[in-house]
Amino acid sequence: MSGKKPTAAPPTARLSRACVMIIVVASVERFAYKGVASNLVTYLTEVVEMSTSAAAKSVSAWSGVTSMLPLLTAVLADSYWDRYSTITASSLLYVVGLIGLTLWALLHTRIPCSTLFFPLYLISIGQGGYNPSLQAFGADQLNIGDDDDDGDNCAKAETEEQRSKVKSLFFQWW
Secondary structure, three states, X not given: OOOOOOOOOOOOOOOOHHHHHHHHHHHHHHHHHHHHHHHHHHHXXXXXXXXXXXXXXXHHHHHHHHHHHHHHHHHHHHHOOOHHHHHHHXXXXXXXXXXXXXXXXXXXXXXXXXXXXXXXXXXXXXXXXXXXXXXXXXXXXXXXXXXXXXXXXXXXXXOHHHHHHHHHHHHHHO
């Protein structure tokens, strides 16, 4: 045997449960949105019996509104609302929209076709407030160099290199 003492392995960068939960919730939300968005033209043409051009126009308008709303709601959330309230209210609107869309799909023979877009735009409003706020909230959990934050932090690292690795790990998964 050599006379060398075994060295302790350097600590690895790990995310806390809070960061992992934020990433999981964001992934589930994206999965739900992509599922609705990818099947909407087919649903509108086959079940609702819209023309292909009208269905594509409706889905494009909905997708455009959904893509642009975070620009407006991010400013409102940063200026007037706090992140927690924004995330809570937006998540509630998003879930209500998904439930409304499910109910509409189950009861579409008894409900006017024009009401289909109400739950879709509730989803848009929910996602518009949820996405920018959740990403900023996740970044807040990293607590890089903040001495005044006592919360459950993702970056429980002692060195700047470890903090950088944790930040990189979080945003790679984001």
